[in-house]
Amino acid sequence: MMLSLTAAIVLALAFLFSMLGLGGAMLYIPVFHWFGYDFKSVAIPTGLLLNGVTALSAAVSYLRAGMVDVRGAAPLIVSSFLGAPVGALFTRYVPTETLILLFAAGMILAGGRMLIAAGRPDTRRHMAPGARFALMGAGGFGVGMIAGLLGIGGGFLFVPMMLAMGYPTKQAAATSAFVVVFSSFSGFAGHLAEGHFDWPLMGATLAAVIVGSQLGAKVMRERMKAAWIKRMFGGVLLAVAAKLLWRLFG
Template structure:
C-alpha cells in the first residue's frame, strides 16, 4: 500500500518537474524520506534514477520540438558527468543530518533566485562562445559534484546559470532536462557501486515518471508561460526546503 501511494505521489511530481526542465529529485528524495525510506541508501539513489528518467523522457520531447541547445550543453554534460560520481563517493563521509541541511539550503538559493527573476524581461543575447564554455565547464563540474553528493540531477542550478548566460526560460528548461540525464545517471551509478538500491521501489516509480514526464513536457511546450515556470519552480523549492529544515532542526 505504501509503495502504491509513493508511486502516485511521484507521478504527480514528475508531471510538474518535467515542465520545469528538472528531474524532480529535489522532491522525490524528501518524499521517500517522509515515507521512512533510508535517506542515504534508498532515497538518494532512487531519486537520482528517477531524476534521470524524468529528464530523459522530457528531453526526448524537447529535442523533437527543437527546444534544446545540444551544442551549447556539451561543456555542462561532460563536466557534470565527471563531477557527479565524485560527489556520490563523498556521501558516505557526510552525516545524514548535514546532507539534509545542505540539500535545503541549495533549494532555498535556487527557489529564491527564480522568484526574484520571474518578473524580469528575458535577456536578448547569450554570452560569447568561449567565456560561456569556460564558465559552463567549471560550473558544470561543481554542480555535478553537488548533484552526486545530495542525490539531485543539478537542474535547479543548471537553469539559473543558463538564464544568467542569456538563455530564454523555455530553452534553459529544455536544455537543462537534456543535461540532467547525464549527471543523474552518473551519480546513480556511483551509488549502485556503493550497494545503494531498492529494486521494487525503483521499478514502480520509474514507470510512473516516464509516463508523467511525457505529459508534462507537452503541457510546458504548448501551454506554459516563462513567468509561470519560474514562479512554480521557486514556490515548490522554497516550500519543501522549509519543511525539511523544520523537521531536521526542531
C-alpha cells in the same frame, strides 16, 4: 499499499518537474525519506534514477520540438557527468543531517533567485564563446559534484546558470532536462557501485515517472508561459526546503 501511494505521488511530481526542466529528485528524495526510507542508501540513489528517467522522458520531447541547445550544452554534459560520481563517493563521509541542510540551502538559494527573476522579461546576453565554454565547464563539474552528493540531477542550478548566461526561460528548462539526464545516471552509477539501492521501490516508481514526465513536457511546450515556470519553480523549492528544515529542527 505504501508503494502504490509513493508511485502516485511520484507521477504528480514528475508531471510538475518535467515542465520546469528538472528531474524531480529534490522532491522525490524528501518523499522517500518521509515514507521511512533511508536517506543515504535508498532515497538518494532512487531519486537519482527517477531524476534521470524523468529528465530523459521530457528531453526526448523537447529535442523533437527543437527546444534544446545541444551544442551549447556539451560542456555542461561532459563536466557534470564527470563530477557526479565524485560527489556520490563523498556521501559516505558526510552526516545525513549535513546533507539535508545542504539540500535545503541549495533549494532556498535557487528558489529565491527564480522568484526574483519571475517578473523580469527574458534577456539575451551575448558572451564570448570561450568564456561561455569555460564557465559551463567549471560550473558543470561543480554542479555535478553537488548532484552526486545530494542525489539530485543538478537542474535547479543548471537553469539559473543558463538564465544568467542569457538563455530564454523555455530553452534553459528544455536544455537543462537534457543535461540532467547525464549527471543523474552518472551519479546513480556512483551510488550503485557503493551498494546503495532498493529494487522494489525503483521498479514501482519508474512507470509513474515516465507517464508524468511526458504529460508535463506536453503542457510546458504548448501552454506554459516563462513567468509561470519561474514562479512554480521558485515556490516549490522554497516550500520543500521549509518542510525539510522543519523536520530537521522542529
